[in-house]
Amino acid sequence: MSAVPYEPVADPQPVDQIREPRRTAFDRITAHREAAKHPIVVPWVRDRDQRDPILRWAAGYSWHVARFHAVRLPVYVLRVLRRSPVGLGRAIRWVVDGMTDSEARPLRKSAVVRDDVREYMQLARERNARVRHRAVAAVVGGVLVAAFLVWLLLVATGPLFWAGLAAAVAVLGVIGRDREKPLITRATTPLHLAPVLRADVVEVALRALPGVVKKDARIEFPDPVTRDGPGYLARVNLPVGVTPQDVMGKRAALASGLRRPIGCVWPAPGPHHGGQLDLWVGDQDLATARQPVYPLLEKGVADVFGRLPYGTNQRNGKVGVQLIENNALIGAMVGQGKTSAMRVLALGCALDVTAELRVWELKGSGDLGALEQLAHTYGSGQDDETIRGCLEDLRAIRAEVERRAGEIKKIAKRSPEMCPNNKVTRDLANRRDLGLHPMVVLLDEVQNLFSHETYGKEAGKLALDIIRLGRAFGVMLVQATQRPDADSLPKGISSNAGIRIALRVMDDYANNAILGAGMYAAGIRATDFTVRDKGIAWLVGVEDEPLVAKSFNITTGMAERVCERARKLREQAGRLTGHAIGATVEGKGADLLTDVRKVLAELGQDWVWSKVAAERLAELRPDVYRGWTADTFGAAMKGRGVATKQINRTGPDGLRHNWWGVELGQLPDATGSASTSG
């Protein structure tokens, strides 16, 4: 940082004695010229993502209201009929009362009792004048009513008569309505509307925080409280020595002082100095506020090198997460939305056809099952077999990181401009020949891996190596855990994760284990979230400052839809690999291993080269295997746990070749127990 140049001021003055300069017309014009221009059309009308949900809501709301009242129409008719005689009585009474000036009658009586002739005469004159005016109005009204009755009884026939009668009854029903019981039932009960946030309310709430603001300490509002998105922003200069973190640590007490739900109250450091607080108070609790739908649900693709859609913040603004060159750790108590948070990131990766996904959901719930159709490796379960599969995959990924490091080194030597800082770039990732595409490894309920008696230790070491070394080479680990303790989450793993996401956690230990040391003390507390706050998390490492966001709520059905679209995109781009190819085969009602056995039986051999197998499979079931190459076959077999190997045999051409293929002995036996080798 360069030093600020110092030039002595000719005539120094203490600043507190300088008078506020007078603003000239030029100053004011300049201020307007530099002023932020308000948009001509309100932004939500132009933004499809905001406009469509509002229009959809308006249509849905109108439809609900229309149906609600249509069903109750007969009840409304009965109510009006019942009240119409009362209405007739009321109308006659109004006329009589008006013509006799009944409202001033007590005054006239009082004047008579007091023998006050002058006052009585005065009141009598006023009554006569009033009654004269009212008589004119009554005559006009009476003529109109009489004309209406003549028309109704003598002229109107058929539907016109009934319509006229209904209108007359409706008017009388409305006049005779009971003030306690409305004629029309409400179709909705609006939410309690939050009161406007005022500076004095904020000040009272801040002063009431236990042990934060001393009595008589000054609290200032540099700007007036303003409307900011769906809430209010109060910028506060806290008393000297008090920090925003002191307030952030007492969010629940602050919410109590403001008389709002805690999910509406979001204090954060202000932009100008260390004692400034930006208090944003939402109209609605973040847990219940309406959220835009996942933007890539129906169309669009993502880029792992850019920001992947994650969710929305308190202001309903979109929050994206940049995974490339990062590793992510997600932690929370059971059932708060860890897997959903992981899934929303995974869907983004799925929609980048270049990204290879390796998915290990180590609970066995199938929550990430939608990704199976496009994942290079996939496992679901907490049994030893799945954990071992995951470990083997980590070994392969570790080796892949090594290979990529060598590849990058070669490229950097050959043409340094292609990989600045010795890192994978989008251009390098797009080149298939280099194999430097993004590789995203999802490990859900990772505590089941790291605390495994046999495989846990090695898995922890491999994961740590991958986290430390893989970033620059496009390999990223996204892990989720519900137990961030030392046994279940090796220390280096949490401290090396660049992106940390904490949904509701139990205590400060878990909070800091996921978000990083000191976060709880700094007021970044995922302990403040309640059971209702599903999907809401503190995110660290996504922006310069920690932020709160709610992940897009994606149901299993939505995830399936997105993944089906992603699989098609990958098929078109020829980017389906490994397990996904096997899954596609199964999706078309075939079983790869059974078909390979058939091919071997047809050939009368106990081995087959991949190239030959691909051709024979395509003849066997063209709808499933058409277009397969030796590589496709190798990847698909690997996805089924059978690695191809080099087989040195004489072919039908009489020549000997050492090509890749599989042997019958490698295939799992009929009972399904794998006898994998190679």
Ligand SMILES: Nc1ncnc2c1ncn2[C@@H]1O[C@H](COP(=O)(O)OP(=O)(O)OP(=O)(O)O)[C@@H](O)[C@H]1O
């Ligand atoms: N962004 C969200 N908005 C609304 N509801 C959500 C959101 N994210 C998750 N949920 C709800 O929270 C519940 C739990 O989600 P999820 O299975 O992802 O949690 P989890 O922490 O992985 O649970 P477990 O510990 O049991 O695996 C689900 O019913 C889901 O609908």
